[in-house]
Amino acid sequence: MLTITAPSKSVPLQQVKLDDPFWSQYVKLVREVVIPYQYEALHDRIPGVEPSHAIANLRIAAGRAQGEFGGFVFQDSDLAKWMEAAAYSIAVHPDADLENKVDEIIDMIEEAQQPDGYFNTYFTIKEPQKRWTNLTDCHELYCAGHLMEAAVAYYQATGKRKLLDIVCRFADYIDAVFGPEEGKIHGFDGHQEIELALVKLYEVTGEERYLKLSQYFIDQRGTEPHFFLEEWERRGRTSFFSRTSAPPHLDYYQSHIPVREQREAVGHSVRAVYMYTAMADLAARTNDAQLLEACQALWRNIVHKQMYVTGGIGSTHHGEAFTFDYDLPNDTVYSETCASIGLIFFARRMLQLFPNSEYADVMERALYNTVIGSMAKDGRHFFYVNPLEVWPDASRKNPGKHHIKPVRPGWFACACCPPNVARLMSSLGEYVYTSSSDTLFTHLYIGGEANVNFGDVPVKVVQNSDLPWGSSVSMTVQPEQETEWTIAVRIPGWSRGQAVLRVNGEEMDLNAVVKDGYAYLRRVWADGDTLSLELSTAVQVLRSHPHLRANAGKVAIQRGPIVYCLESVDHGAPVSSILLASEPNLKAQFHPDLLGGATVIEGEGWLEESDDWKDDLYRASAKKLRPVTIKAIPYYLWGNRGENEMAVWIREAPALT
Amino acid sequence: MLTITAPSKSVPLQQVKLDDPFWSQYVKLVREVVIPYQYEALHDRIPGVEPSHAIANLRIAAGRAQGEFGGFVFQDSDLAKWMEAAAYSIAVHPDADLENKVDEIIDMIEEAQQPDGYFNTYFTIKEPQKRWTNLTDCHELYCAGHLMEAAVAYYQATGKRKLLDIVCRFADYIDAVFGPEEGKIHGFDGHQEIELALVKLYEVTGEERYLKLSQYFIDQRGTEPHFFLEEWERRGRTSFFSRTSAPPHLDYYQSHIPVREQREAVGHSVRAVYMYTAMADLAARTNDAQLLEACQALWRNIVHKQMYVTGGIGSTHHGEAFTFDYDLPNDTVYSETCASIGLIFFARRMLQLFPNSEYADVMERALYNTVIGSMAKDGRHFFYVNPLEVWPDASRKNPGKHHIKPVRPGWFACACCPPNVARLMSSLGEYVYTSSSDTLFTHLYIGGEANVNFGDVPVKVVQNSDLPWGSSVSMTVQPEQETEWTIAVRIPGWSRGQAVLRVNGEEMDLNAVVKDGYAYLRRVWADGDTLSLELSTAVQVLRSHPHLRANAGKVAIQRGPIVYCLESVDHGAPVSSILLASEPNLKAQFHPDLLGGATVIEGEGWLEESDDWKDDLYRASAKKLRPVTIKAIPYYLWGNRGENEMAVWIREAPALT
Structure with missing residues (x-):
């Protein structure tokens, strides 16, 4: 039977002080730019950016203003994630002004909290009679979970209990509504999050019932009769987001089978890794062999079958989801920033259970490549989708690639990723x-x-x-x-x-x-x-498992934890026209002027000439190749020099007889 | 100024008798299996196949039955295309029984025709008050055009005028409704078809006003103020197919700019090539230099920038559409059968204008590869989408590839392609x-x-x-x-x-x-x-223009007009793991037992071994390659040996120093 061998716990944020030439700049950028910018965005005060409505909704729910609810049904979570980021920042870098701002928001949350403990601005303002009628779609427990995480972080940072007390009242109310007992709702949320949040709340309060409630949500998920299908029938076969009369796709929500029977990562990838994180949390506290096995199997499935070399996960934008083993297309990829952050959460929990460096390797891979790559140097532009291959014309003109952006866009209406980056970066000390x-x-x-x-x-x-x-x-x-x-x-x-x-x-x-x-x-x-x-400074040329069709005949360059990419701006040609030589003689050199300084890798390659092709689309003659110097830059810096083509996986000239 | 140099006309169907060891089998299959099968399908008599409703709708509209309209708004066109195919078949192979069946249908059409000449079962049965209120979406003139084509073909095959008279009354009515004069609708159809049909009607009747009406539809398209946008406003900003309040995307309908200013193929590819066909038809009769130039430019754009090596067109299933130059992904392709058939129509018209073998080369390429490849040997299963790369698991599990079917499906509810194949094959003599x-x-x-x-x-x-x-x-x-x-x-x-x-x-x-x-x-x-x-029997190894990113590092095999592909069933491995050797020593041999007999190409290649990879997804070691014999079969035969992986473009081991 699988058991935990050498459990450990994260060294808490206040016991770690980071001072690092590479990472401190990101932590500082988040503290000095991202958190203040997001505060303004949450207040709808950034010109040219779609309003968030998050603070406006809160003011209405608190009775301080009149108006309509704005934004997504889960808009409260953006605010909660920002508060959590602010709390971590205060923990490592006290800031009275920021603390005042958070306290003001907490006052409004207290005013908006319902007498029974419920808090959700959408259902308070817009559809008070529909509370708990659509767990599948409406993110009520998801938003509750994010508020709990913010409360725990703020309590740990400041010792102030007000928000913690608010979320405990809310959690007590949820505990009264959900559970196996007769008369309670035998349900769970469409978007996992509260499960991991309740474990944090249990840790800080010592209240066992929060741990049990988390366990209940995990155990109930995927059981028969299926809560989402029953709920869908009760609603008259409707969905919140579309007019379809189709029942919910259960694997999208990782609720197709009971959680502890799951062995393959499926569905919406952020939901998946948030759930696996909670599973590992629970397993750590219960030493539950079935949960441990499921966690290990799901980890292995992701990391050995469904993870991009950049630490990205989610192979399709349809449902922002996993697809299946070895299906890792580079140009129609999703690889959402939030999903890599969730994978880091999961990796940290697995490390606490089993000290195996593979977990930290993946954490590092996601951190140095997808996570920091998602953020522009200005702290105001973010990738939600992190492709491994980009052709800007295709992003505009091929609808199957509209989700692939060739440069980092500003704050979106659905601003899940930027506050997630902020809370990860401001709590980075916890991961070391x-x-x-x-x-x-x-x-x-x-x-x-x-x-x-x-x-x-x-x-x-x-x-x-x-x-x-x-x-x-x-x-x-x-x-x-x-x-x-x-x-x-x-x-x-x-x-x-x-x-x-x-x-x-x-x-x-x-x-x-x-x-x-x-x-x-x-x-x-x-x-x-x-x-x-x-450690090694060798430049590695990585190849993929032969079943990973999208990378056939291609290699990726890695040095240390940094994955590299080619951009066409450095080659004056489509990156698909470039081949790495079979003995490329790759050399690394630090370029202080490149986007704040970075090590660039140069080596020998070949370029297919296009001049003599004229109007021919296909022809029966060999291509003309000429030697070129290839130049690879760190993946996390791509898309910072205007729109241009990029590829992580590049063709190689195989060494054949 | 561009003028027609050596115009010619197709030798009519009745003056050509085909007797060919390769093609006669297809013509016979269409006559003996496809046309009878489709007749049953149109009567909803094929078990396990979604009902067509086409005949049922006609019986209701004719007052012979009671009931609701069924199927798509353009369902009438399936019946018309079948009648056209039957007419061609009768022309070359008289069949009294088939002629009786067509006559019975014509009787019902006559009964269903409205006193003013209008005919359309959807608007007659379901929404009589909405006639001509949504030309953008509702295919009224498209269905009229297909009926005209059927009438012309049936008149030419049998000398019977009844259907011809019906469509002339209809065309006269349309001419009274549409045109530049005040009080008429200054519009045109969302799906081009009537334009080419009116030219045929003009040819057979000699009535100039049909030619003028066709010219009007072509000239009016894309002009300002835009008819589709005005119509959309009049309808209260609604669309027939979706609940969106967005205005129609004009380039989808090739109505973004006036037709004679168009130089790049855009939008829904079937609509596009049907329109270009009509443009060439009109140009042939008017010697209109602007139209000729547009036809030549659009042809060049398709053939030199947007055509698959199989003669397929349409790079995306979103809108079944062209995307942009050199964007020809093999695995998310659309390449609809109907679009290649439309390209053959266009090619035939261009040949009549300018005797240049490029037009016939493309006609032949589409015919020998995409068109016959779309049909199963049983005449009852058809590809609508003709991919150049298939991974069956991805078709099932990656939603971006759900439209790619690994084996030919049966008759669809939207059965555009099978009757289009039938009418092309039964009139093949006209193309020689x-x-x-x-x-x-x-x-x-x-x-x-x-x-x-x-x-x-x-x-x-x-x-x-x-x-x-x-x-x-x-x-x-x-x-x-x-x-x-x-x-x-x-x-x-x-x-x-x-x-x-x-x-x-x-x-x-x-x-x-x-x-x-x-x-x-x-x-x-x-x-x-x-x-x-x-002619040459050499096996050609084709390469693509370096800007065609999807084919970088890959080759295709062609011999005569036949494009080849690799299937994994012949190699016991993913086709992406196979490389063609740089000197592959390709040999052609006829295999009488392969799916009715076909020439197979074998040669030398390399296979990447996957055994020693175990759980690794990425690693910094070279791949193990072993020599293999590669076996390529004609593309048109793919997917006939169960589900398996297929690729037209295969990796090559480049000959480098």
């Missing part, structure tokens, strides 16, 4: 380390310090990293007194067999100390002990 | 030859005889052809008396530089006699003179 009673795990190489206790002994670990352009990491240990404990250091997948680990200058035998991708160093650590890790 | 006062042009190599007159002299030309598997064509000339005239023999594009033409055994100097792809042989022809043509 986990600890157990005697072990500190280092999952990410991001500079800063972590403060933990082993027994009664406070320990500080100071990390320096020059990733991703360099490859050197060092850590200095500063325990208040000498004591024996373990530091477990991740050896990234991209550096396997090429890492050198030293303690106080002495090289360790990695074969002897590495298990599941972590080097376990147990000793009595003294103040000033140092640990250094030299 | 055109003639002018002193020249017989041979455009296609299909055995049989053609009877024409030069001056007063009847001439019979008997053609024998062993295409597509062989490459020998011979023609015997049988004039009733010796007289001087020209026979113009097409040298196909795929045999350029490799054709040998002999007259009575004497080899001709092609350089001296070929112009625009036709060898002009002018002489006093005597009874028994023979002409023989040896």
Whole structure:
């Protein structure tokens, strides 16, 4: 039976201070630009941007203003995600002005909360009689979950209980409405989120019933008779979003079979990874072998069959969804920013259950590529969809690619992704380390310090990293007194067999100390002990499993955690006309002037000439190739130099006899 | 100024008797299976097939039955296309029983025709007050056009005037309703068809006003103020097919700019090519330089920028439409059967204007590949969409490919394609030859005889052809008396530089006699003179223009007019794992047992092994390749051996230093 072997917990945000040449700029951008910009957007004060209506709805629901509800049925969640981001930011960088802004919003939420504890501006303003009549479509518990996450974060950041008390009243009310008992609704939400939020609420309050309610939602999902179908019949076979009379597609909601029987990732990818996150959370607290197995199988299915090399997931924009094994088209991809963030959530939970570096490898892959790639340097433009191949003309003129944007657009009416990036970046410190009673795990190489206790002994670990352009990491240990404990250091997948680990200058035998991708160093650590890790700087040429049809004959370039891409602006030709040579002699060089500085990779390739083709579309003659220098830039920087073609997977000239 | 240089006309169906080892089987299949099967389908008598409602609607409209209208608003056109096919079949193969069936239907049409001449079962049964209120969506003139085509064909086949008189009354009524005069509707149909039909009606009746009405519809299209937008406003901004309040997308209907200003093929591809056909028809009769230029430019745009190597057109299922230059994705393609048939119509008209073999090359390409490929050997299953790359799992599980079917489905509710195939195949004789006062042009190599007159002299030309598997064509000339005239023999594009033409055994100097792809042989022809043509049997490896991104690094195999494909059933692996060797040593061999007999091409290639990949999705090691024999079958035979993967464009191992 599967059990948890070496559980650990994240080192909390307030115990981690990040100070990193690469990442601090993103954390700062989120704090100084993204959070203030989103605050203005939520107030409908950004000229030329579609109004969010989020604050306006709240003011109406609070009785402070008159008017109509505006925006999507789930509009409240944008505000909640912003508040959560603001809370994390305050936790690591106190800001009285920002705290006042959040407090003002909390006051309005309190005013808008119904006497029974219910809170949702859509159903309060627009359809009060329809509360809990369409869980499938209407995101009521989803919005509740995001408010709970914001409340927990704000309480942890400030110690203020008002919002926490609001969400506890709301959670108590939900607990009175949903559950297995007769007279309660035997249901669950169309968009998973409350499940993971209730675990957080349980953690901070210690109230077991929140954990049980989360477990109930997970256990009830996908059982027969099916709640969504019964609900659909009760509504007269209608749906909120369309006039179709078709029943809901249960796999879109991961409710096609009971959750613990699921082995393949299906349906809307954000919903999926939010659910898997909650499953792992619950498994961590219940050591439930069935849930653990489902989590591991779903993880494996995603990572080994359905994940883009950029850490993106979701192969189709129809339903923003997974499709099936090895179906990873690069140019009709969805790869929503929120889905990669959810995958990072899931990875962090899996790391807490099983310290296996694959989880951290994926977390890092999603973070360095899709997540930061989704955000423009100005903090005001975001990709929701993160393609691996773009032809701007096709985005405009082929309707099957209209969802693929060649440059980062501004804030959307459905602004799920930008506040999700904000809350992840402002809580980034939580993702670097986990600890157990005697072990500190280092999952990410991001500079800063972590403060933990082993027994009664406070320990500080100071990390320096020059990733991703360099490859050197060092850590200095500063325990208040000498004591024996373990530091477990991740050896990234991209550096396997090429890492050198030293303690106080002495090289360790990695074969002897590495298990599941972590080097376990147990000793009595003294103040000033140092640990250094030299990782690989090799440029890797990646190939895909032969069943991944979309990448046949193509390679991707990776160096460290950074995946590269080609843009046509650097080649004066469609990237599809370029081949990487079979011995490309790839060289990395830092270009300080490229979009704030980045390492560029150059090498040898071939270019198909188009001059002599004239009017021919097809012909029976060989193509003319001439040697060219190919130039690859980090994927996360694509689309920042105007519209142009981009590809992660590029053709290679195979080495054949 | 552009003018028509050497106009010719098709040799009419009754003057051509086909007798060809390859094509006669299709003509026979259509006569013996497809036409009877469709007759039953139109009567809703095929078990397990969605009812057509076409005859049921007609019986209701004729007052012979009670009931509701069923099927699409354009359902009448399925019946009309079937009648047209039946008429052609009767013309070349008299069949009293079939003629009785058509006559019975004509009787009902007469009964259903309104006193003013109007005929349309939808508007007669369901919405009589809404006649002519939604030309954009409702296909009224489209259905009228198909009835006109049927009437002309049936009159030409049988000499019976009843249906011709019905459509003349209808056309006269339409002429009274539409036109530039005050009080008339200044409009045109959303789906072009009546324009080409009115030219046929003009040809058979000699009534100039039908030609003028066709010209009016063409000239009015795309002018300001826009009829579709005005109509949409009058209807209260509604559409027939959706609840959207968006105005019609004018380029979908090729009405975004005036027709004679159009230079790029846009929008719904069937509508487009039906319109271009009518434009060429009108230009032939008016020698209108602007229309001629538009026809030539639109032809060039399609054939040199937007046509699949199979002769398919339409790059997206969204709107069943063209997208833009060089956008020819193989796996999300539309390539509707009807669109290739329309392209053949257009090609035939262009041939009549300008004897250039490119028009016939495209006609042949569409015919031998997409058109016959659309039909199963049983005559009861048809592709509407003709993909160049299929992964059956993706068709089921990736919604962006749901329209790509891996095997030919049965009759659809919207059964546009099967009756279109039937009417083309049963009139195939019309596509082989055109003639002018002193020249017989041979455009296609299909055995049989053609009877024409030069001056007063009847001439019979008997053609024998062993295409597509062989490459020998011979023609015997049988004039009733010796007289001087020209026979113009097409040298196909795929045999350029490799054709040998002999007259009575004497080899001709092609350089001296070929112009625009036709060898002009002018002489006093005597009874028994023979002409023989040896064409190339070389296997060609085709490559695409470098701007055609979807085919980068890939080749297609063609031999004679036949385009080939790979199916995974012959290779035990995904076709994407196969590479054609750089010197593939391709050999053609006839396989009598393959689906009725076909020439198969085998050669050398490489296969990527998947065994050692296990759970890896990406890795930094070279792929293992082993030599394999690749086996290519004719594209038109794909999908006949159960579901499996197929690709026309296959990877090649480029010959690089």
